[in-house]
Amino acid sequence: MSLRSLAQAVLGRLPRAWALHEALGNRLGLEAAETRARELLLRMLTPTQEEDFQRHGCFAVRVPGRGTFWILPSTFFNVLQLETGHCYCAVPRSEVPLSDLMLTQKLVLENDPNAFFAVANRRAELLPGLVDERLRPQRVMQARESETPARIRCFQVSMIPHDADVS
Amino acid sequence: MKILRVLDSGGDRVIAFDDTHTAAFAREQAKALFHRMLAGGSLAFKVNRAGGEPDEKATDFSTLENETIVVPRIVGG
Numbered sequence: 001m002s003l004r005s006l007a008q009a010v011l012g013r014l015p016r017a018w019a020l021h022e023a024l025g026n027r028l029g030l031e032a033a034e035t036r037a038r039e040l041l042l043r044m045l046t047p048t049q050e051e052d053f054q055r056h057g058c059f060a061v062r063v064p065g066r067g068t069f070w071i072l073p074s075t076f077f078n079v080l081q082l083e084t085g086h087c088y089c090a091v092p093r094s095e096v097p098l099s100d101l102m103l104t105q106k107l108v109l110e111n112d113p114n115a116f117f118a119v120a121n122r123r124a125e126l127l128p129g130l131v132d133e134r135l136r137p138q139r140v141m142q143a144r145e146s147e148t149p150a151r152i153r154c155f156q157v158s159m160i161p162h163d164a165d166v167s
Numbered sequence: 168m169k170i171l172r173v174l175d176s177g178g179d180r181v182i183a184f185d186d187t188h189t190a191a192f193a194r195e196q197a198k199a200l201f202h203r204m205l206a207g208g209s210l211a212f213k214v215n216r217a218g219g220e221p222d223e224k225a226t227d228f229s230t231l232e233n234e235t236i237v238v239p240r241i242v243g244g
Contacts, residue, residue, distance in 0.1 A: 033176065033177050034178075037174075037179070044236075076244050077244070090242065092239035092241055092242075093241065094239045094240075096174050096175065097176075097178060100178065104174065104239065107210070107214075107222060108210060110222060115210060119241060119243040121243045121244060
């Protein structure tokens with residue numbers, strides 16, 4: 001192999017190597033941020049909340065006048081109102097690690113709930129009468145984990161021929 | 168020493184300051200950041216308070232205690 005072809009081969013692979021390097025760096029950075037955020041969250045939880053978080057990955061907050069809400073480890077519709085089975089979605093506008101998202105929701109719900117409910121969207125996640133109250137947070141998480149990715153079926157594809165195909 | 172902890176994509180950013188004369192520059196920087204964040208819709212909460220007092224929303228920089236967490240503006244998802 002000539003020096004010229006060797007140089008071309010190396011240079012040809014540089015962009016891919018650089019992309020891999022960047023992806024790895026981003027991943028390590030995200031993991032470090034999540035580790036840091038988790039440490040902060042654990043420090044801010046009450047002993048009961050910490051026990052629940054360590055065992056189930058979620059914890060409950062009591063909101064004066066509104067009841068008990070579980071904060072689930074998810075980035076959307078992750079605040080479950082235990083009594084009604086409704087899930088609320090209000091998240092930080094800027095990107096933060098998941099543990100910081102959960103900490104934000106905890107602090108706002110416990111200390112300024114009106115700010116949370118003023119912007120939160122709501123949807124019914126489960127029927128309260130059908131699921132035991134203690135099992136509701138786990139049931140919501142299980143249901144989400146078992147959701148299958150959307151697939152396109154044959155009947156969803158249009159059978160009308162494109163203009164260009166019609167002679 | 169007081170701590171202002173601003174949540175961001177890297178986890179959190181810590182700004183330390185106190186009320187002494189020598190730390191006036193750091194305090195002014197922290198104060199400016201605090202007001203800029205709140206003006207942008209962020210919320211601040213006093214945490215780890217003395218005597219085990221419950222966390223509390225903060226809107227006035229002069230009332231900040233040992234540790235304050237500034238969370239980003241929340242929006243409906």
